[in-house]
Amino acid sequence: MGTYTLPEGFTEFDMFAFGSALLVGGLLGFFLNIISILSFLTVREMRTPSNFFVFNLAVADICLNINGLTAAYASYLRYWPFGQDGCSFHAFQGMISVLASLSFMAVIAWDRYHQYCTRQKLFWSTTLTISGLIWILAIFWSALPLMGWGVYDFEPMRTCCTLDYTRGDRDYITYVLSLVFLYLMFPSITLISCYNSIYKQFKKVHHHRFNTSLPMKVMLMCWGPYILMCIYACFENVKIFSPKLRMLLPVIAKTNPFFNALFYAFGNEFYRGGIWHFLTGQKIVEPDIKKSK
Numbered sequence: 292m293g294t295y296t297l298p299e300g301f302t303e304f305d306m307f308a309f310g311s312a313l314l315v316g317g318l319l320g321f322f323l324n325i326i327s328i329l330s331f332l333t334v335r336e337m338r339t340p341s342n343f344f345v346f347n348l349a350v351a352d353i354c355l356n357i358n359g360l361t362a363a364y365a366s367y368l369r370y371w372p373f374g375q376d377g378c379s380f381h382a383f384q385g386m387i388s389v390l391a392s393l394s395f396m397a398v399i400a401w402d403r404y405h406q407y408c409t410r411q412k413l414f415w416s417t418t419l420t421i422s423g424l425i426w427i428l429a430i431f432w433s434a435l436p437l438m439g440w441g442v443y444d445f446e447p448m449r450t451c452c453t454l455d456y457t458r459g460d461r462d463y464i465t466y467v468l469s470l471v472f473l474y475l476m477f478p479s480i481t482l483i484s485c486y487n488s489i490y491k492q493f494k495k496v497h498h499h500r501f502n503t504s505l506p507m508k509v510m511l512m513c514w515g516p517y518i519l520m521c522i523y524a525c526f527e528n529v530k531i532f533s534p535k536l537r538m539l540l541p542v543i544a545k546t547n548p549f550f551n552a553l554f555y556a557f558g559n560e561f562y563r564g565g566i567w568h569f570l571t572g573q574k575i576v577e578p579d580i581k582k583s584k
């Protein structure tokens with residue numbers, strides 16, 4: 292093993308604790324999401340256009356889990372073994388997953404609005420085009436810091452990488468504010484308006500098929516603190532926050548895939564039957580929305 296010096300503000304125990312938190316979050320998310328992915332791939336009946344969005348969300352989320360597991364590994368080593376280029380690539384890969392995951396959450400909300408409120412059918416061509424576009428956009432926006440608009444660099448613990456929020460220069464500010472607009476405001480407005488309409492519909496038919504306020508709450512709970520810090524860094528020096536706090540926020544954010552798997556796959560009446568079929572071999576009973584009318 293190479294020699295290393297502990298990063299400023301962290302003891303051996305801190306690194307072990309953060310590593311373990313990343314490991315537990317990463318493994319939990321990984322297992323739930325891999326079950327969701329394999330179910331979709333093996334159970335033919337559940338391969339519907341709407342479920343394809345949930346499948347893509349699980350793919351994006353599992354990529355974030357793999358990213359977190361790499362960080363856990365480096366934290367146990369107590370140094371980053373893949374060099375500066377490896378760091379940029381790690382952040383690039385993490386960023387693609389985050390942006391794709393947020394977009395799929397929004398598009399699932401939009402699709403559910405149609406499932407429950409307008410009963411419009413989603414076509415495969417629409418699903419495939421939207422999913423393709425989401426991935427292309429996520430790769431595009433994540434590649435920008437590699438090309439000089441924003442920079443990827445180490446997190447305070449120096450065992451994983453992210454957008455370097457400590458610079459706070461003009462490039463950083465414009466890049467983060469664009470992200471806030473595209474990947475925070477836009478998905479949030481979609482989530483709020485779609486789930487609000489679904490809530491009204493559920494109320495009308497006196498049947499609440501799921502908790503419509505949960506998606507927004509989970510997204511804000513996981514990403515909110517981290518996003519606030521990124522926005523704060525546009526105006527003030529974030530170094531006034533302790534390195535441990537700055538490290539805690541991305542660790543919380545990286546638990547999002549676990550909650551997503553629980554809500555969007557395991558808690559989804561059109562998806563969980565397929566998971567059950569995959570795990571037990573028992574056939575799915577299709578839920579019928581019209582029954583509740």
Ligand SMILES: CC1=C(/C=C/C(C)=C/C=C/C(C)=C/C=O)C(C)(C)CCC1
Pocket residue numbers: 358381382383384385386389390451452453454467470471472474475514518521522
């Ligand atoms: C500012 C901002 C965002 C920034 C996210 C970042 C900077 C994520 C980085 C994740 C990485 C690099 C993980 C890899 O380990 C969001 C969530 C898109 C939402 C809009 C506002």
